[in-house]
Amino acid sequence: MANANGPLSVPPILRQIASILIITSLGHTQDAVVFQQSYLIASGPEISTLLVGKVSNVSLSLKTVSPSSATGNVGPPSCVGQATQWVVSQEPVGKIALQVHLRLDRSLRLCGDNETDTDCCLKPLCVLETLQLSACVNDTPQAAVLIQARIHARLHPVSGSEGNTTVPNQFYQTLGPCPCDLKFSSCDVRCCCDEDCSTEELKLFGAHCLPGPFGGQVSPPPDYQCSAQSTRNSPDWFPFLCVTSPPENNPHLGLFYKGNTITPKPGPSFQTPVWSAPTPVNFYIQGSPLYMPNDQYFTIPQKVLGQCINGAPVAFLENFNVTCVTLLRSCPSGPPLLTEPSDLRIRVNNGQGGDVTVDVMDEVAYDLAPFVSSTDTLTSSGGSVVCKNVTVAMDYKLYWEGNSITSVTLTRTVGSITLNTNVFLTTRYSAVFLNGQLTAQANSGNPGYQIGRPLIAGVVQALGNNTDVIQRTSIELWKPGDGFCFTAEKEQVLYGHNSTAGCLLPVSLQNLSQCDSLRETVISLQGTLVRATYVAKSGKPDHLSATDWVKISFGSMNASTTMDDTAVSCSRIPSHQHIHVWSLVTGTVDGVPQREIRALNVSYSLSNWELDCGGGDVSPCADPTGTELFPVTSSVTFIDIPINTGPPKSRFQINFTEYDCNRNDVCWPELAFPLTRYYTGEPYSQSLAKGLILVFFFVAASVLGTPWRQIRQAWNSAAV
Template sequence: MAKVAVSFLLFHMLYWASSNTLVFQPSSIIATGPRITALLLGNLKDVSLNVRTVFTSNLTGSIEPPSCEPEETQWIVTKQLVGTNALQVNLQLNKSLHFCGENETDCCPEPLCVLESLQVSACVENTPKTSLLIQAKIHAHLITTFPGSDNQTVIPNQVYEPLGSCPCDLTAGICDIRCCCDKDCSSEELKLFKSHCFLGPFGGQLPPVPDYHCSAQREDSPDWFPFLCVISPPENNPYLGHFYHGDTIAAKPHPSFQKPVLSAPVFNIYKQGNPIFTSDDQLFTIPQMVNGHCLNNAPVAFLENFSFQCVTVLSSCPNDFPLQTLPSDLSIHVNNGVGGDVTVVVTNEVVKDLNHFLTNAAFESDSDMEHVCDNVTLALDYTFIWKGNNITNINLRHSVGKLTFKGSVELTTRYSAVFVTREPVGESNSGNPGYQLGRPVIAGIENTQHNFSVQRTSINLWKPVRNGLCLTAEKQPVMFAENSTSGCQLFVSLQNLTQCDLLRETVGSLQATLVTATYVAKSGNPNSEIEEDWVKIQFENSPNALGDDEGSCSGIPSHTHIHIWSFVAEMTEGNAQRKIQAIQVRSTLSTWTFDCAGCDVCEDPTEAQLFHITSSVTFSDIPIHTGPPKTRFQINFTEYDCDKNDVCWPQLAFPLTKYYTGEPHSQSLAKGLILVFFFIAASVLGTPWRQIRQAWNSSL
């Protein structure tokens, strides 16, 4: 990673030096500490730095323009030359960050000590060339006036005391963080962590006496309380012995923040997510995008597919990797994961059409060009073939092209890695059986055959990239239970608004590419040949808006909304199994009107303006069906409601009611009647009836 950072910095230094301009990297900083560092790249001759406080305009919301006029601030600026065309700019806050005491001025009266916007201007001959915007939001530090101590608090003998008065007070004469019972903490210091105090006995808060304890008897206690309460002497306290025989403990000198020595990762076989190594135990790297920046040496993880695009500004022919490569740079020996090696097999492909790779480039004859660059890398597409936990083959398709341009040009390169296996693998599912949150919604296109079958696909939303235009926009699949809204922009000229039918057809064709499916899978693991596993997509269009005026077209399908209804079908081991009940795709029509803000705008028929095309998806949960609706008697009379009373008389005959589902109702009713018969027979033939018959017979 250090090599990557150095190469990234050198690239920017060379570029800005060649362009004879100045630029701050980064151009804006949000500071939370008293030290700020940035880089100034470019031609550093006769450059001076100026710092001032700026304010946002209440009318326009914009920041004041850069200025070279000196101004007194509470920041000290220093600079250090780190290269021929790089200058490290350091800002140090010239103010103490501790809370104010009595008769103190250089301090912080409130927890939020510094809140201001700074502007660092790079000036040449008293003319601002570039600026750095800093948003400083710095809080006061918890710095006490007492000197530090290596001794811990002396805690008295705890033989007869369950806890000390403040167990979290571990340092004598110093305010311990989050210890609200510490007498060394001032009121200002307590404000910093008053809402995050240590709870329970450790924070000095003894647990309350339980209600069953005899000492907890109150005036409203029942008469039988003295006979059933629990007597527990202090010797039985569960906290007795904590901090027992406290004594002064001298701190042993040792490095408390020493960086541990990390050994290289060792593993016998590859697992998903593990980095791939070369035969000489180095990380196997491919150019990737990390945190918004393209890195030329980013490690590759096993079974982790990726695809990135990197934009590079060229003002001359490239000479370094990856835009210029040697055979040894690509034909690398890679550790296969089981003790052997596998060599990357490279296939070179020459690309003739460079429209998808170049921006702002002129394509005339080579004799008219300032720069003619041969064999420039346009794409590196890796295919890893794996089996089990090892890599069997690595194939690389190396796409190159010939660049011809004037001045500068933007080159978009593509880097991808795909892991495939020769073993038969089923289609990717989104759950088993219910959908998993965040997994793609499975859609399908019905095949025109006699038997029902669908070909899997997806329903998509717009994914704007680079300039946000619909012509360069990509599509992203709809993820289950994730509401989303996205869109792109389309250039429409005044001449296009005179052909409304063609404009409506063009926009409708763009929106139709989002949803090409006719069915959506109800569950996350559908069968492509079972119709019951799929639900038909309902398409609905808004009514057409009539009346096309001059410079205006109505009925433009500018918005596509996807509405999906889902419900919880069952619970499996405590996990809800969600399924899709219905789906509706609705097109919303709008009217596009050309904005003639300027006097000469509407006179030129080729003048174009941007119009928005949007897409969205919304998921709605269908409530779980909890049974038949309650009757009026169940709502108004709750005396026999088993859910609201401790005594439930209807449950006395539960096996005979319809709520008993352990066996068929007819069998439970028959068994219940047999039990009743035996009960009556036993009562008639038992001892009480026999004595009654004997007494009756003796009286006769």
């Protein structure tokens, strides 16, 4: 499954990111619908593309087209579909995007000899056709995409040989006559000795075969072969060190002379491993999973990597609140959407050898607007169907003390859903750990911060009697979602993780005429990320001790500066919020570094916002209500304070620089270079030894030279 730029299969968690980028680029055309690509090339049985815009009333039409031999065009899009060998399905992505899937509804198996089954491919090139997929509103085409399908038949191994490879008797048999033949029953590119390659395929790369033994031949022969050197240009060592051996006998081809047939033994390879049952712990600690008396995990539906998982274990003292969206085409028939109270009253290990039973309380939701939304793109056949007692919310409260669970209560919200069209059901699942009536709040270290733990912040709250307590909160960044600031979610800042996130704010010409109000709106949006005034020094702060907290400093935006505002632009918009965190390693506990925050500063980068009236789209500047999307971003950067481990400088080193080679042009200690430690070209011991040897030779030359000879002659003359 591929398009012109590569594979079309995109992981679900990346579809939201792609939607944000596409929505940003299509901010001017939110009322229209467009395909992400205008032309696709498919080499597999599945194709996917993205339709962006107002997709609530869009219907899809697929037909086979033929390009004109004269012009090459396929004609205008049409809303009249045709019967093809493709099945079209669609899946909503966000609010204004639709993921469209095409699946080939036929077999890609190559037909055998004298086979009468019609569901197979007569030729290796099984599918070769051009498709036109149109998006229509009220039988009027709005967008279209051309799909060139070129799919080859799949070659399957012969039945009975799967998993078993029989090696023939190797008596004078070459085990590897074609080492580049890597794929079974498939032609390997540039492998000219591959017997699976047809004549047409060999013509594509016949002039670019793999050289050497890995291509099935030794060409040219290596230099050490006696037959490779001639008498004229042979090296000096050639007559004595050359090797006499046939080129075919080389270690890459694996020529065996004796051996027996190898029969492989069946084994559990390429099978799903059998996982051992979870081993319950004697007592609970933060982050450990909760167990039931049958040694199975206590599970609640949660989100894992952006996907809802029904059997996700619940971690001790880890709160969560998630929502899952399900497309209902019929009434649910099993958990978690349809459950009985008796199925939910399960027992949970309390962590001290006993167990507690979940207490279930039911609530009926008469207003299902927050949970149910219908879709007009898919309709179900038949009349209305009422689904009774459908679970729309499950809220768990787990009371704990020490390392154990004291009780568990579940509030289940149910409602009756009428299905006259396919609907999207949004269910809520939450779990909160309570110590008495206080919500459990996990620490981020003991005592120092640990990388990957949430940053702990707080605000001062007066309790009376001149006593203040710091109420715990968090510092957040924007979380990727549908891209818009007013609906974007937030996520906590994790210690040691530098990150940048943002959202999009629609701004119209009317907003740009009120720059002060626009600045206040952006400041308010940025202010929701950092509501705290203090940040905890360590990962386990005392909420009653002010010494465990550091006051957050906020940068000034210079409101007194003159604003250069115009009719279509606003200046000095605080569009980017930057959080700088300075931390220091204060020690280690059991070899784990303990980090402490020393300062946190919040600053803003100002930018000018102006509507883009150039190009072909001038609607934002002509229509006062037309909007353009502007980014509002935030980032966090962690800075490590270096530890100065050197000895303190003396007063002489601080006040006098005459002998400081780093701050003075004349360096007297280098006079004896390289005998001093200022010479770093080699170890000091070697430079000292070499220097002393030079001094010895200088002294010896002086003693044995002309001055000493004259002194000796004068001495001898005086003696005579």
